[in-house]
Amino acid sequence: MTAAIELRDVTKEFPNGARAVDGVGLTVEAGTVCGVVGHSGAGKSTLLRLVNGLEEPTSGSVLLDGQDIGALGERRLRPIRRDIGMIFQQFNLFRSRTVLGNVLYPLRLAGLGRAAARARAEETLDFVGLAGHGARHPEQLSGGQRQRVGIARALATRPKVLLCDEATSALDPQTTDEVLALLHRVNRELGVTILLITHEMDVVRTLCDRVAVMEDGRIVENGEVYEVFAWPRHATTAAFVRSARHSEPDPGLLERLRARHPGRLLTLPVVDGRPGLDGLSKLLHAHDVDFTLVHGGVGEVRGRPLGSVTVELRGEAAAVQAVVDGLTGPGRVEAGAR
Numbered sequence: 001m002t003a004a005i006e007l008r009d010v011t012k013e014f015p016n017g018a019r020a021v022d023g024v025g026l027t028v029e030a031g032t033v034c035g036v037v038g039h040s041g042a043g044k045s046t047l048l049r050l051v052n053g054l055e056e057p058t059s060g061s062v063l064l065d066g067q068d069i070g071a072l073g074e075r076r077l078r079p080i081r082r083d084i085g086m087i088f089q090q091f092n093l094f095r096s097r098t099v100l101g102n103v104l105y106p107l108r109l110a111g112l113g114r115a116a117a118r119a120r121a122e123e124t125l126d127f128v129g130l131a132g133h134g135a136r137h138p139e140q141l142s143g144g145q146r147q148r149v150g151i152a153r154a155l156a157t158r159p160k161v162l163l164c165d166e167a168t169s170a171l172d173p174q175t176t177d178e179v180l181a182l183l184h185r186v187n188r189e190l191g192v193t194i195l196l197i198t199h200e201m202d203v204v205r206t207l208c209d210r211v212a213v214m215e216d217g218r219i220v221e222n223g224e225v226y227e228v229f230a231w232p233r234h235a236t237t238a239a240f241v242r243s244a245r246h247s248e249p250d251p252g253l254l255e256r257l258r259a260r261h262p263g264r265l266l267t268l269p270v271v272d273g274r275p276g277l278d279g280l281s282k283l284l285h286a287h288d289v290d291f292t293l294v295h296g297g298v299g300e301v302r303g304r305p306l307g308s309v310t311v312e313l314r315g316e317a318a319a320v321q322a323v324v325d326g327l328t329g330p331g332r333v334e335a336g337a338r
Contacts, residue, residue, distance in 0.1 A: 002029065002030045002065075002066075003027050003028065003029055003030065003063070003066070004028055004029065004030040004031075004032075004064070004065060004160065004161055004193040005026070005027070005028040005034075005051055005062075005063070005064060005161065005193065005195060006026070006027050006028075006061075006062075006063040006066075007024050007025060007026040007027075007047070007050070007051075007060065007061075007062055007063075008025060008060050008061045008062075008063070009023050009024070009025055009059070009060040009061075010023070010024045010025070010047075010050060010057045010059070010060035010061070010062060011023055011024075011057060011058045011059045011060055012043075012046055012050060012055060012057055012058050012217075013058045019217055020043045020046035020217055021043045021046050021047055021050065021057075021217050022043070022216070022217035022218050023060070023218065024043075024047065024060075024214075024217070024218065024219050025219070026047075026212055026219060026222065028193060028195055028210075029193075030160075030193050031187070031191050031193055032187075032193060032194075032209045032210065033183075033187050033193075033194040033195075033196070033207055033208045033209050033210075034194070034195050034196075034208060034209065034210045034211070034212065035196050035197070035198060035203065035204040035207070035208040035210070035211045035212070035225075036048075036195070036196070036197045036198075036211075036212050036213075036214060037197075037198060037199065037201065037204060037211055037212070037213050037214065037240055038197075038199065038213060038214035038215060038236075039199060039215070039236075040199070042214040042215055042216065042217070043214050043216070043217040043218075044197035044214055045165060045197065047197070047214070048163055048165055048195070048197055050062050051064070051084075051161075051163060051195065052081065052084050052086060052163055053069050053077055053080070053081060056070055057070060064080055064083070064084070064161065065080075065083075065160070067080065082110055082157050082159070083157075083159050083160045083161060084159050084160075084161045084162075084163060085153075085154030085155055085157065085159035085161070085162045085163065085192075086154055086162075086163050086165070087147070087150050087151055087154050087162065087163070087164045087165065087167045088150060088165050088166075088167070089165055089166035089167065089169055089170055090170060091138070091143075091146045091147060091149070091150045091170075092150065093138040093146060093149055093150060093153075094138075095137065095138055095139060097137075098134060098135055098136060098137055099125065099130065099133050099134050099135070099136050099137070099138070099141070099149050100118070100121055100122070100125070100134030100135065102138070102149055102152075102153050103121040103124055103125060103134075103149065103152045103153045103156050104117050104118065104121045104156075105153065106153060106156055106157050107120055107121060107156050107157065110157055120156060121134075121152075121156055122134065124152045124155050124156050125149075125152050127152070127155070128148040128149075128151050128152045128155070128182060129148060129182070130145065130148050130149065130152065133145070142175070143170060143171055143172075143175060144171060144175035144178055144179060147167065147168075147170075147171065147175075147179050148179070148182065150167075151179075151182060151183070151186070155186065155190070155192075159192065160192065160193060161192065161193045161194075161195065162183075162186065162192050162193070162194045162195075163194075163195050163196070164183070164194060164195070164196035164197070164198075165196075165197055166197060166198055166199070167179065167183075167196060167198075168180065168198070168200065168203055169198070169199070169200065176203070177206075180203065180206050180207050183196075183207055184207060187207075194207075196208070200244075201229075201240045201241060201243055201244030202244050204225060204244075205225065205229065205244055205301050205302075208225050209224065209225060209302075210222070210223065210224055210225060211223070211225050211228050213228075213234065213236055213237045213240065215234075215236045220234045220236055220237065221233055221234045221236075221237045224302075225301060225302055226272070226301050226302045226304050226306070228241070229241050229244070229245070229301045229306055230269075230271045230272070230301075230306055231271075245299075245306070245307065245308070247295075247296045247297040247298065247299075247307040247308045247309070248267060248296075248308045248310075249267065249295050249310055253295070254310075257294050257295060257310065257312075260294075261292065261294055261312040263292075263312040263313050263314040263320075264312065264313045264314075264320050264324070265294070265310060265311070265312055265313075266310065266311055266313060266324060266327070267295075267296075267308050267309070267310040268280070268308060268309055268310075268311070268327065269307075269308045270298045270305055270306065270307045270308055270309065271305075271306060272304040272305055272306070279326060279327060280311075280323075280327065283322070283323045283326040283327065284313075284323060287315065287319040287320075287322045287323050288315060288316075288319060289313055289314065289315035289319050289320055289323050290313075290314045290315060291311045291312060291313050291314070292311065292312045292314075293309060293310075293311055294310050294311065294312050295309070295310040296308050296309030296310050297309075
């Protein structure tokens with residue numbers, strides 16, 4: 001596939017010596033959704049500003065549709081910026097303008113005639129579910145509606161790329177789900193490439209095709225969303241994944257489970273294409289071991305099952321060990337085992 005966005009060994013240093021982005025390489029293929037995850041200060045926002053040309057890299061190259069934007073002057077960069085839409089965490093709407101006026105603003109800047117701009121703005125508001133709201137002002141809208149206005153404004157110029165800066169972190173869970181569903185439509189129906197930064201792995205799980213994890217200005221892990229969720233390789237990634245999977249007991253919960261369940265505890269992953277629970281029933285029967293399900297859950301990531309279950313095994317010590325030995329193997333058991 002064609003790369004819509006490509007960062008080649010990009011570094012950004014500020015005059016105070018801080019290095020916000022450090023040797024980053026990242027490719028976002030056209031028509032896909034890529035999430036960039038990291039804690040505050042990881043360099044996510046600076047990376048986004050490099051992509052839209054608001055910051056220039058200290059070294060390396062940022063390419064949009066194959067064009068190195070750092071090699072372009074302001075005049076040649078201006079039309080490229082029109083191919084980039086931007087959605088902000090705090091909406092960044094003009095309070096003095098109506099909803100329609102906010103969406104008209106980038107169209108008028110782009111030189112579209114009054115009638116054509118109004119028709120485009122109304123069409124875009126209809127797409128985001130705000131038909132009939134054009135005469136209202138932002139303060140008359142809910143947070144979710146304001147973000148829809150922000151999305152409509154970003155889409156009005158019909159960009160090829162949409163950049164999202166923590167676009168859902170100011171919203172409640174239900175409204176977040178609605179906005180993510182809208183962004184999914186933007187990607188699938190309009191073919192817009194989306195690059196979003198977030199600290200919420202649930203957002204990545206719901207919307208993204210690929211995810212890059214940043215720490216201290218570097219990308220420490222990058223891959224397809226399911227692969228990263230199922231088999232995180234870096235400690236920072238693993239911590240983010242645990243926050244979203246909810247089915248794997250953290251150390252505190254594991255200790256409480258041990259206090260309530262005197263048998264041997266075992267946490268087994270449920271991962272697409274990997275055996276985990278399949279052999280448990282036969283092993284329990286063969287070795288006369290009882291079990292109780294004490295924690296866990298299975299959900300879906302990109303349409304594939306992912307989760308874990310924690311069980312208490314009870315029986316003779318040798319028989320319990322035989323069950324554990326029958327289940328263990330590379331990638332087959334995650335043990336909070338005692």
